[in-house]
Amino acid sequence: MAKKILAILSNYGYWGVELTGPMVKLEQAGYELTFATPRGMRPVALPPSYDTSYMDPPLGKCVTTPFDAEQVKSIKDSPKLDNPKNLSAWVPERPYYSTENFLRKLEAYYSELKKLEAELSEYAGILLVGGSGPLIDMVNNQRVHDLILAFRKMDKPIAAICYGVACLVFARDFNERKPIIEGKHVTGHCIEYDYHDGTGFVGTDLNIGPPPYVLEYMLRDAVGSGGGYHGNFGKETSVIVDYPFITARSLQCSHEFGEQLVNMLDKGLKRYGW
Template sequence: MSQRILVVLSEYGYWGEELVGPLEAFDARGYRVTFATPTGKRARALPPSLDPDYIDPPLGRSVTSHDMARKARALDESSRLDNPLSLADLIPERPYYSALNHLRELEDYNRRLQSATSDLVAGFDALVIVGGSGPIVDLANNERLHEVVLAFAAANKPILAECYGVAVLAFARDLETRESLLRGKHVTGHPKEYDYKDGTGFIGVDFNMGPPPYPLEYILRDATGPEGGFHGNVGKETSVIVDYPFVTGRSTPDSVLSGELLVQTLENGLRRYGW
């Protein structure tokens, strides 16, 4: 029976290669892939990720080959990403604590949440959170997605997060302890050296946000704590860390390896890599 993968994309733009890389690994193995977005809106690739002539300012070079740009554009223009699942439809929203009948609403929320996340975990073997700048807007602090991450982790099913998608793992927390799922874990992600100084862009947003609103490296260092660790691997061409159930990829060039390593966690029992 083929593996079933749930891939979550931002509605504010994903980086083309960060979807193509894992997806090619899944397709080669005959996995069944289902896409989801926060509200069911179709995701679109960030324009720079389709342009092989775009020079990434922090790295001072193109980060997209002509072949990868072609593949990403073909995928983005295809119907494959049409009609994604909606997290807003699948996962209930936690009530405000100021709700007039908070206790009853919270009990109802927990009942519906348990049913919804149980169905998702039963229906998929792994979760993938694709990176790019878009996840900063609608994935990093998306409480519905946090609940999905918590459920997959509790079921001991692998979770791959790339680039700014790794922030989702840092913010997914049990509200009883407020402790990050990444506490004591080893991860990689966008290091400070890779952060833009200006020009961070999103699909559907008509302003220049400037630098990222948070330095992901600092968040990941704090989330993993003294028993874990952040590995930026600055100066190395690739950086992918496996500390099961998490597979984390630093940025665009790590996408192909990220997908391959998730396959290895599913098929060969890989539990540790890169640290």
């Protein structure tokens, strides 16, 4: 029986190697990826992520290697990405307080979550793929949050890269409302690597300029005084394991991220990079 990983991708654009990097390592280790998107539409790779001439503004260099571009092209149109799970149909929605029969509907919501948690037991871990798209439909998505919380409850690896890491800031128990990464060590986009302009999305001509928030500041606040944010500015990669979380700063970390995720799953790795 195949070992399974649940991979969440945006419907507004994922960065190619942030999927293929960990995906190749996981498949080589015998894992099968099940894909899911917020609305069930097929995920689309951001065009710059398979363009070997694209210059990353903060880094001032081309960031997509010919090897990575070919891997991204080989998967972006693959049948593997056809018919992903639809989170809006699969994961229950928490009701508004103002809804009629709120208490009964809230009870039903928690009952459905229990059923979902039982279904998720077949997965060994969850992967949150980055890119600009997650800013729109993953980061503040209650259904994505509930999946993360379920894997934390099961004490299984929670892997996030680039703006997928931002989901961990907002994934909080609805009653406790405390950051689940409080006291943990994480990495993510440091401010030096944030765009000044050009943050765009698949399916729209919208350019919001810089990202709508500074991920480094949010992560520093969320981990609190007992944890640590590690941007590792100037170092080519930044991958941090503080079980059950593994976080990676950006696309350059994708292969190392995949390798250490496999080490978490198969070799019991609990700490790495700090």
